[in-house]
Amino acid sequence: MISRRAILAGGVATPGLLSVARAATSPPSASELTAPPTVLGAALSPNGAQLAVLHVEHAGEGLKAYVLLQDVNKPKGQPTVVLIGDYDVQKIQWANDERLLIWVNIHKELDGTPTRLRFGDLYFDAPKQRILSMNLDGSESALLFGQEELLLREFDLATVVDTLPEDPNLILMQAWDGQKLRYMLYKVDVRTGAVAAFERGEPSTYGWFTQNGVPVVRFDSNRRGTVVSLFTRAPGAKDWTLYRKLRRDEMRRFSDLEIVGATTEPGILLASSQRENDDGHVLRRFDLNTLELGETVASRPERDIVDVFQDDRGKLLAAVVAEDRRDYVFFEPALKASFEQLSTVFKHDVNLTFVDVSLDHRRFVLHTSSPTDPGSYWFYDAAGFLSLLGQAYPWLNGRLAPMSILKLKARDGLDLTAYLTLPANATGPCPLIVYPHGGPELRDNYSFDVFTQAFAAKGWAVLQVNFRGSGGYGRAFADAGRKRWGVEMQNDIEDALATVLSSGKIDRNRIAICGASYGGYAALMGAVKTPDAYRAVVSIAGVTHLDDFIASVRREDGADAPSYQYWLKTIGDPVADKALLASSSPALRAREIRAPVLLIHGAADSVVPVEQSKTMSRALKAAGRSAKYVQMDWVGHRGWDRFTLTSILTQAADHIAKAFA
Structure with missing residues (x-):
């Protein structure tokens, strides 16, 4: 039996924020949906004795960052407030049982001038990323790398590669060496911030994977970041060996093989991989000595294993399965039982993520999310106690639109999954936005999505379809989309749309289609194939030719x-x-499009060239069709800041609203 209790007083939000959240019933604006969170993370010390929750309050341009610390063995005691101050904090983690690490972005130099990156003769404001280390009471704080004058000019000094559990006063970090023009690995003292060089990469190296504090996998990338050379080094070996070259997708994941964890056996790693006869991505042992993928550790029929959950000592507790909601294959019966209990408490309506675990596997920090909850942190004790630590976006409470999961069949009988979001309190047939995902070998799931909620806030329903070719459903489903762009993949979207229209919940005279990356392609191709279906089209960084x-x-x-x-x-x-x-290719069939088209593309896109949208814009104008092209300078394919994201959301919604009027 799980009971709830409050562990951190004030851990959900300040009273002022709670009152705003309760009073606000109107749908959120785009700026509210993209606003930064006020609870940025929670962490449990390795021994399970201390909880730390990172908060930040925004007051105009000022910030008030602080940590709430709680002795878990004294749940009725008042938490300790450790004030950090006017810092743009990002996340929190324990270095050891007595020392906290807090990631911060620094926006000003010591003389007060903004921190800036230089591109040729141009300068752009950009924060420097740093890690602050401190004791439980906030004393004896140290800025990691703080005494290294040659490195202080670098922007990223906040990448931890290994927390080195066997040496609690040291962590392993990587940083760019501007003199050697390559990344280096350093051992960093969390008490003083002092560093010692440990290993250097090649000019193309961008990261490492370690086992027992020793780098055993190295990642070297081409200029665009689309091809990665994976080098391995068995325990005790001196030289690196090229294992294979891998494609990296737009989410920076590898399509064929992903190293997801290390085992407690020297030289044995865990990899999410798909071999020729595999139904999908399974979890396998990977032997660094033989460079062979060995026995299957975890699998799920017609689903992909995408990650693992381990404790600080590397013990494997669960494998993560791609499902509508986050699911697991468990290796500890007690943890499986706890997950089932927790799922019941949350009415099987959330994605439940294990964030932190004590070494005795009795205490956990959990993160939950759903379409109507962008994220909440919880403390769970296997004795049956569950308590809320904080909500990341409390001002969105009760203001988000619910989602339902649809199971349907394509016209050729293939099983499909789609997600329908209806505006909160919808009373009649709603306008609809068809919103195909990118990739195309990605997938949508039952979760919070900024675009979906921004459209729902306008009173529009949103349809997301995991068409054939999507990831997460195994090899056969992904292969069914090969060379079927604009054909069966597009038919799947049309079939899902027909299913939703038959429900009577949608105003069939006001339907638009919008997507990014492959989704942008699908939006344009949908307007080509079924021109009478859509009143407006939005393609963001889409492929067109x-x-x-x-x-x-x-x-x-x-x-x-x-x-x-x-x-x-x-x-x-x-x-x-x-x-x-x-x-x-939509650009070669522009004359068949009837709806007005908005094209948005970042000039710095290294995944889909900006020329793709320029070509489409020229084709539409040559065909006499309504088209608007917006180019966003210095914007890439992903990782948009909140101001860029807000601008894209606003322009897309305005374009659609004009067509719906």
């Missing part, structure tokens, strides 16, 4: 690169599949 896109990948990465080979397999060969590529 398939032949040109494939040619750009070959030009940038090379004909033998796994990225180029992937797109040949996924989209089609420019020679053998010439007709298919032409018929599936």
Whole structure:
């Protein structure tokens, strides 16, 4: 039996924020949806004795950051407030049982001038990322790398590679060495911030994976970050060995093999991989000595294993499964039982993530989220106690639109999953936004989404479809989308739309389609295939001309690169599949589009060239169609800041609203 109790007084939010959250019933604005959180994280000390929750209050341009610390063995005691001050804090973690690490962004130099990055003759405001270390009471604070004058000019001094549990006063970090022009690994003393060089990478190295504090995997990248060379080094070996080259997708994950954890056995890692005969991504042992993928540790039929949950000593507790809601394969019966109890408490309506665990596996920090909850932190004790530590966005309480999961069949009988979000308190047929995801080998799930909620706040329903070719559903489902861009993949979206229209909940005269990346392509192709279905189209960083896109990948990465080979397999060969590529390119069929089109693209996009949207804009104008092209300077394909995201949301909503009027 799980009971609830309050552990951290004031841990949910300040009284003022709570009163605002209760009083506000109107749908949130775009700026409210993109506003920064006020609770940024929670962490449990390795021994399970101390809880730390990181808060920040915003007052105009000022910030008040603080940590609430609680002795878990004294739940009725008042928490200790450790004031950090006017810092742009980001996250929190324990270095050991007595020392906290707090990530901060620094926006001003010591003389008060803004921190800036230089590109040629231009300067742009950009924060410096640092880590602050302190004792439980906030004393003896130290800025890591704080005494290294040659490194202090670098912007990222906040990347921890290994917390080195066997040496609690040291952690392993990486930082760019501006003199050697490469990343270096350093051992950093969490008490003083002092560093000692440990290992250096190659000029193309961007990261490492370690086992027992020793780097055993190294990642080297091409210029665009689309192809990664994975090097390995077995325990005791001196030289690195190139294992293979991998394609990295737009979410910076590897499509074929992902190192997700280390075991307690020297030289044995855990990898999410898909071999030729595998149904999907399974969890396997990876032997650094033989470079062989070994026995399957965890799998789920027609679903992918995407991550693992381990304690600080590397003991494997669970494997993460891609599902509508986050799910697990457990390796401890007691943890499985706790998860089932917790799922019941939360009415099977949240994504439940294990954030931290004590070494005795009795106490946990949990994170929950759902379409109507952008994120909450909880403390759980296996004795049956559950308590709320804080909500990341309390001002959104009771203001978000609910989502339902739809199971349907495509016209050829393939099973599909879709998600329908209806505006809160909807009373009649609603306008609808069809919102296909990117990738295309990504997927939507039952979760909070900024675009979905921004559209729902306008009174519009939102339909998201995991069409064939989406990730997470195993090999056969992904392969069903190969070379089917604009064909069966688009049919799946149309079939889901037909299913929703048959419910009577949608105003069929006011439907728009909007997406980013592959979703932007699908939005344009939807307007080509079913021009009468949509009143407006929004494509954000979308592919528009398939032949040109494939040619750009070959030009940038090379004909033998796994990225180029992937797109040949996924989209089609420019020679053998010439007709298919032409018929599936919206830029070559612009005349068939009737709805007004908004094209948004970042000029610094390294995944989909900005020329793709420029080509589409020219084609639409040449065809006499309504088109608006917005280019956002210095904006990339992903990782948009809140101001860029708010601008994109606002422009997309305004374009659609005008068409719906």
